[in-house]
Amino acid sequence: MSSSCAEPQTPIAPSASEQILQDVFGYQAFRLGQQEVIEAAAAGQDGLVIMPTGGGKSLCYQIPALMLDGLTLVISPLISLMKDQVDQLKANGVAAAYLNSTMTREAVMDTFEAMQSGQVTLVYVSPERALMFDFIERLKDTPLCLIAVDEAHCISQWGHDFRREYAELGVLKQHFPDVPILALTATADDTTRSDIVSRLALVEPHVYLGSFDRPNIRYTLQEKYKPMAQLTRYLAGVRGQCGIIYCNSRKRVEQITEKLCGEGIRAAAYHAGLDFSDRAYVQEGFQRDDIHIVVATVAFGMGINKPNVRFVVHYDIPRNIESYYQETGRAGRDGLPAEAVTFYDPSDLAWLRRCLDEKEEGEQKRVESHKLNAMGAFAEAQTCRRQVLLHYFGEHRELPCGNCDICIDPPKRFAALEVAQKALSCVYRVNQNFGMTYVVEVLRGMQNQRIREHGHDKLTTYGIGREHSNEFWISILRQLVHLGFLNQNIMRSSTLQLTEKARAILRSEISLELAVPRLDSAARTAKNDKLANRQYDKKLFAKLRKLRKAIADEDDLPPYVVFNDASLMEMAEKLPTSSGALLAVNGVGQRKLEKYGEAFLTLIEEHLMATVDY
Structure with missing residues (x-):
């Protein structure tokens, strides 16, 4: 039955x-x-x-x-x-x-x-x-x-x-x-x-x-023209939030810190030239929310496990994408919206290249040179920055992210099948044995001894792109790399090599649009308002943070060790009033419930009562 x-x-x-x-x-x-x-x-x-x-x-x-x-x-x-x-x-x-x-x-x-x-x-x-x-x-x-x-x-x-x-x-x-x-x-x-x-x-x-994607981080790049004014203007929009500003020199770290402190911002400097005790003081103050902004060289590194960093600014361009990824990854570890802002001046990249030129020739220098070039390509990208970043680590995304400056303020695009075919054909004609600079020289029909020695002035692709500038072709080749039509082989001195995807372009089987190169334009940065739009009791959240800080100071701990911001936000959203309900909040385990549960539940209940009375 x-x-x-x-x-x-x-x-x-x-x-x-x-x-x-x-x-x-x-x-x-x-x-x-x-x-x-x-x-x-x-x-x-x-x-x-x-x-x-x-x-x-x-x-x-x-x-x-x-x-x-x-x-x-x-x-x-x-x-x-x-x-x-x-x-x-x-x-x-x-x-x-x-x-x-x-x-x-x-x-x-x-x-x-x-x-x-x-x-x-x-x-x-x-x-x-x-x-x-x-x-x-x-x-x-x-x-x-x-x-x-x-x-x-x-x-x-x-x-x-x-x-x-x-x-x-x-x-x-x-x-x-x-x-x-x-x-x-x-x-x-x-x-x-x-x-x-x-x-x-x-x-x-x-x-x-796993995926290298951190979707909660917004990647933006600004042309660097008056960097201190740009930085001050940006910080005015994120006042009271915790962040890190990375610079490439100790002198610049100290100059920026002095300027920010003069404007009443709770900032501190951190670099390898400071005494150990001074560095420890800054790191501990930042972990405990006593210092809001740390201005640092890369010496402020892997020990940063603070979940509520809301922004990372690169005042100078990093030396490689791995460093950029790790440093920007110190923002938004709690999964809440965060922002990574880079100020970019091509002359900064040139300065890093000069520093690299002074190093002894060898395998390590070659690796560092490849990585610096990849960082430059990221900075000058005309396609979704997240796609460029993920492609570097071997992860390909078909759709743009919608959460970077290129997506928010897209560059103009043009039908690029013909220029892409010229570029890819040239890579093929030089037997996929040369890097980007050389391929561009062949495309533009440059007359130099190296091209003549290889006989590449006799190729059908020699000079077929002379109507465009060096910068134009560099941008096109970089976009083709970012989109997965070309690879730069680090094991072979960054030579350009065609991927399987390139066949469809060379055979005119698909259409292709690329970005009109705009290497010197500054993209607008839209305000990251996802955090502001989240539905939670903001007054209760402020009270919970204050309670957390008091408990943390009493126990001699960083506040996030008690609970991180994401847990407090969930409390202010779900308004738990029992042990079982509090235990359902992410980040609240049995030990923390026993140790801190009563204080937080009491505060939530008092806040709800005050709200009802009002």
């Missing part, structure tokens, strides 16, 4: 990893890719994880650490980053520790004892310490279950931040062949990824290549 009522569904019990995610870290669901990485690591498989900054890489080794019996060793490059991670783990009730040069001998020995007795689950160390003979010998007497190598791009000579100590970490596999190694980074192109796997001696690793 059939029944008119459906049988009640038995709820599916959460897996061990899901239970830890909810109970310990307070998140209701995994982000894309996290769970499969976690399960592979927990099963003892090596792994390579590429996830964007703010994409949740840390959970990929922290949750397996709580699933496995034994110690998880985390190799991290900066003392500040270690401390920040350990503070957050302890706030969630996880037994974690670090070992670094600031600790007394007694504290170090206590940590060693805790490692060997199983009193800590995760220990963070620098690559230098991980390679010490004495430390490796101690690890052999420790129940080691997982090794996580954070910022793994530092391993590769093709990466933007190559470090020799990182390159030697492959010896760990020799000493601990049965312990899985998980390598994690936000920035690694295909060449760098292969190098990481090879240098760490990973065995059939589980490779997760």
